[in-house]
Amino acid sequence: MRAVPDNPRDELRATVEARRDLGPEYENVLIESFLEKLDHTIETRVRAEVAAQHGHQEYAPPPGGAHPAPGRPSKQADPTIAIALGSLGIGVPLTAIAVTQAGPGGLFLAWTGIVLVNIAAALGRRRR
Incomplete structure (x- = not known):
């Protein structure tokens, strides 16, 4: 079984490759699967952005992301x-x-x- 790509572009490439391997009869299933994964990715990003804007603890900053200095207000995106x-x-x-x-x-x-x-x-x- 293949690993699930984290990048939507990689996911699209994997879907197209799977379509080539499986044939046109699986096209609709592959498209629906890709769109569900894309929706999930977008939903995750939106939730992270909303959490970041509202200062919730649930938000994990991106790897290598710097936190604002204490006492300095964070600039809202x-x-x-x-x-x-x-x-x-x-x-x-x-x-x-x-x-x-x-x-x-x-x-x-x-x-x-x-x-x-x-x-x-x-x-x-x-x-x-």
Whole structure:
């Protein structure tokens, strides 16, 4: 059994390789598996970011990450860039999947969902 890659790019490469090995009849199962792992990765990163912003003890800093000096306020990260990069990261494979599986309608639906998530995030930040 193969080790599970930590990097979504490596995971996508492994999924494509598995598809080559297993054939097209397993394509839908492999796609669903990849998307679940990607969702989990994104959820983990979002939770870590939220925990970091709220100062919870659950958050473990990234390896090699420095803690702010005592007495100095930590600079809160702006989630705008993370959301934009996450949207692009999800958008690339989702575009390929949507066009392959559902054509132009699927492409429109996928990017409409991504845009709506970004709008909702922007409105949520505005309310704070």
